[in-house]
Each structure stands twice: as C-alpha cells, then as structure tokens.
Amino acid sequence: MTLPQTTPLQIGPHTVTPPVVLAPMAGITNAPFRTLCREFSGGKGLFVSEMITTRALVERNEKTMQLVHFDASEKPRSIQLYGVDPSTVGKAVRMIADEDLADHVDLNFGCPVPKVTRKGGGSALPYKRHLLRAILREAVGNAGSLPVTIKMRKGIDDDHLTYLDAGRIAVEEGVTAVALHGRTASQHYGGTADWDAIARLKEAVTEIPVLGNGDIWCADDAVRMMRETGCDGVVVGRGCLGRPWLFGDLVNAFEGGAGQARPTLREVTAVMRRHAELLGEWLGDERRGVIDFRKHVAWYTKGFALGAQSRQRLALSSSLAELDEHLGALDLDQPWPDGAEGPRGRTAGTKRVVLPDGWLGDPYDTTVAVDADAESDTSGG
Numbered sequence: 149m150t151l152p153q154t155t156p157l158q159i160g161p162h163t164v165t166p167p168v169v170l171a172p173m174a175g176i177t178n179a180p181f182r183t184l185c186r187e188f189s190g191g192k193g194l195f196v197s198e199m200i201t202t203r204a205l206v207e208r209n210e211k212t213m214q215l216v217h218f219d220a221s222e223k224p225r226s227i228q229l230y231g232v233d234p235s236t237v238g239k240a241v242r243m244i245a246d247e248d249l250a251d252h253v254d255l256n257f258g259c260p261v262p263k264v265t266r267k268g269g270g271s272a273l274p275y276k277r278h279l280l281r282a283i284l285r286e287a288v289g290n291a292g293s294l295p296v297t298i299k300m301r302k303g304i305d306d307d308h309l310t311y312l313d314a315g316r317i318a319v320e321e322g323v324t325a326v327a328l329h330g331r332t333a334s335q336h337y338g339g340t341a342d343w344d345a346i347a348r349l350k351e352a353v354t355e356i357p358v359l360g361n362g363d364i365w366c367a368d369d370a371v372r373m374m375r376e377t378g379c380d381g382v383v384v385g386r387g388c389l390g391r392p393w394l395f396g397d398l399v400n401a402f403e404g405g406a407g408q409a410r411p412t413l414r415e416v417t418a419v420m421r422r423h424a425e426l427l428g429e430w431l432g433d434e435r436r437g438v439i440d441f442r443k444h445v446a447w448y449t450k451g452f453a454l455g456a457q458s459r460q461r462l463a464l465s466s467s468l469a470e471l472d473e474h475l476g477a478l479d480l481d482q483p484w485p486d487g488a489e490g491p492r493g494r495t496a497g498t499k500r501v502v503l504p505d506g507w508l509g510d511p512y513d514t515t516v517a518v519d520a521d522a523e524s525d526t527s528g529g
C-alpha cells in the first residue's frame with residue numbers, strides 16, 4: 149500500500165513518528181497496557197492514559213492519583229482529562245503543569261454515555277459553544293508550556309453536528325491538535341466511522357494537526373485513513389484490545405514495511421501472562437492484577453479454538469499460578485486465526501442521546517453550566 153505523504157506529527161514540542169496514537173480507553177490504557185504497546189512499537193508513537201476526571205484529580209482522590217502513573221521510560225507522558233467546569237479544568241491542568249505530572253494534556257469531549265450526556269457532559273458539551281470555549285481557554289491558559297489537545301465526536305446526532313465549530317474554537321483558543329472520532333454520540337459504536345468527516349475537519353482546520361479516529365483494525369486501515377482523509381495522524385483504540393502488537397504493525401507499515409504480526413496462540417499467551425503480571429505490579433497486588441486482566445481474555449483469544457470452558461476458566465483466574473495452569477492447558481500451537489481480524493471490543497449501535505431539558509435550544513447560550521456530577525462516570529469515550 150502506498151504510504152501517504154506526511155510531515156512529522158508535532159504535538160507541541162513532541163514529534164510523533166510515525167504519527168500513531170494509542171486512543172485513551174478507560175479501564176484499558178493504564179501504565180501496564182501502554183508499556184506493552186510501547187514495547188511492540190519500539191517506543192515510537194504516542195500513548196494516552198486512561199481518562200481522568202478533573203474534579204477527582206483536583207481533590208487528589210486516591211484511585212485517581214494511581215491512574216496518573218507513568219513508567220519511568222515513558223516519554224512523552226500523555227494524560228487525558230475529562231471535565232465540565234472551566235475553573236476545575238483549569239485547576240487540574242495547572243496541577244499537572246506545576247507538579248510535572250505529564251508532558252501533554254488531552255481533553256475528552258467524546259463520551260456518549262447517557263449518565264454523562266444527561267447532564268450536558270461528554271459528547272453533549274461541545275454543542276454549547278461558549279462553554280466549550282471557556283473550558284479550552286482555562287485549560288490552555290493554565291498549561292504553561294504543555295500542549296493541550298482535544299478529542300471529540302462529530303456531534304450529538306446528524307442534525308446536531310458540532311465538530312467543525314469545535315475545531316475552529318480549538319484553533320482560536322490555542323489548542324495544539326484535534327482528534328475526531330468519526331461518529332456522533334447517537335451512533336455510540338455502531339455502524340462505520342465516517343472518515344469523510346475527518347477529511348472535512350482537515351479542510352476546515354489548517355493551522356494545527358488533525359488526527360483521525362475510528363475503525364482502524366489493522367495497519368493498512370491506518371495508512372488508508374491518512375491517504376483518504378489527509379489527516380496528520382491516526383488514533384487507534386479498539387483494534388489494540390487484546391492485540392498490543394498492532395503497534396508494531398503500525399510502525400512497520402508507516403516505515404514502509406509489509407505484512408503483519410500473526411502470533412501463534414503460544415506467543416499470544418506469553419503476552420497475556422506478561423499483561424496480567426504488569427497489572428499486578430502496577431496495582432501492588434497479584435490477585436487484583438489477575439482479576440483486572442479478566443476483561444482482556446476474550447479479546448486476546450478472539451478467533452482461536454479454545455472452547456467455552458477454557459475461556460471461562462481463564463476469565464475466572466485469580467492468581468498467576470491459576471492463569472499459567474489454564475494457559476498451559478491450551479493447544480498452544482494454533483496459528484493466528486483469520487477470525488481474529490476485524491472489529492473487536494464495543495460495537496453496539498445507535499441509541500437516543502439523553503440530554504438535559506432544552507439543551508438543544510441555543511447553542512450560543514452563555515449562561516449554561518454543567519453539573520459536576522457529569523464527571524462521575526468513568527467509562528470513557
């Protein structure tokens with residue numbers, strides 16, 4: 149596949165080559181998962197943390213502070229924040245800058261979860277242009293030399309698109325780059341991502357890099373997205389679930405290489421084991437690590453002939469010894485199955501977007517404020 153013409157992706161002072169970014173995924177892109185992805189990419193690319201809510205950060209919530217954890221070798225350290233109140237967002241960004249907690253701040257405006265949009269948060273928020281602007285102004289104004297980027301969806305639904313306005317507002321407020329997931333909130337994860345919208349945003353926003361996101365399942369998809377949309381970089385989420393070696397494929401493809409990793413089940417289980425171990429070290433508790441790892445089992449084993457019982461046993465392991473026993477009992481010589489290709493993770497489709505009463509009334513309302521409870525969900529994007 150012909151490589152797109154690219155200039156290096158610049159996120160403030162950070163040059164990202166090749167221009168590939170691990171999408172923030174709540175509950176997934178913690179330090180252990182980022183370590184695995186970075187190992188496969190040879191350290192190339194940008195790896196964004198799980199989403200961290202600004203209020204909890206400012207209040208130094210214990211669990212939240214654990215999420216603000218980077219391996220000593222992780223450079224640049226990329227943190228994603230989610231907040232609905234300009235002042236709290238500003239305080240959180242200042243805290244990150246003053247305490248040297250990260251090298252890059254990304255702001256999440258893509259969450260479609262009803263609990264969040266019901267209050268006007270997440271992907272509902274950019275509809276209120278002044279509130280979006282106020283949040284970005286506080287974030288950039290408090291960031292010192294840290295670059296601030298935003299990640300968003302196309303809008304609430306096809307009749308209420310916000311991404312082009314949000315892109316312009318981001319430029320005007322000094323944001324360093326914008327990433328677009330080519331779906332509306334009402335699409336959730338259904339259908340296919342609209343890469344044309346990424347191209348439209350790239351046409352409208354010429355001053356800062358535009359990153360494309362949505363439905364990159366293999367390295368060829370990433371190259372194709374760059375070529376078809378003209379975007380400056382790609383953000384890859386679900387394609388990496390249970391498949392951190394995709395980052396090796398991405399780097400290889402952008403460096404002109406061909407082919408993709410096709411690990412055998414033996415090789416896959418070695419990565420699974422390491423993932424569980426890293427989670428245990430990060431959480432300071434082997435059992436908690438193995439339990440947290442359970443959610444990854446189905447993704448890692450997708451397409452392999454395991455049988456429901458083995459899958460279930462793996463997903464119920466509570467210690468590394470148990471995990472080893474169950475992994476060891478599998479037919480490890482299985483080659484990489486074709487069934488492992490294509491979509492993985494959430495794919496559920498259209499839902500009505502729950503919004504506060506009257507939310508769609510005046511997009512330029514200057515008085516709107518969002519209840520801080522809209523930060524209480526942590527399920528992400």
Ligand SMILES: Cc1cc2nc3c(=O)[nH]c(=O)nc-3n(C[C@H](O)[C@H](O)[C@H](O)COP(=O)(O)O)c2cc1C
Nearest residue numbers: 171172173174199256329362363384385386528529
């Ligand atoms: C489990 C999960 C958690 C997510 N959490 C976040 C998040 O915390 N912040 C965010 O901006 N997006 C989040 N997202 C959305 C992804 O970053 C990405 O935009 C979306 O999955 C589309 O990209 P993909 O098709 O490459 O997966 C999440 C997605 C999934 C599947």
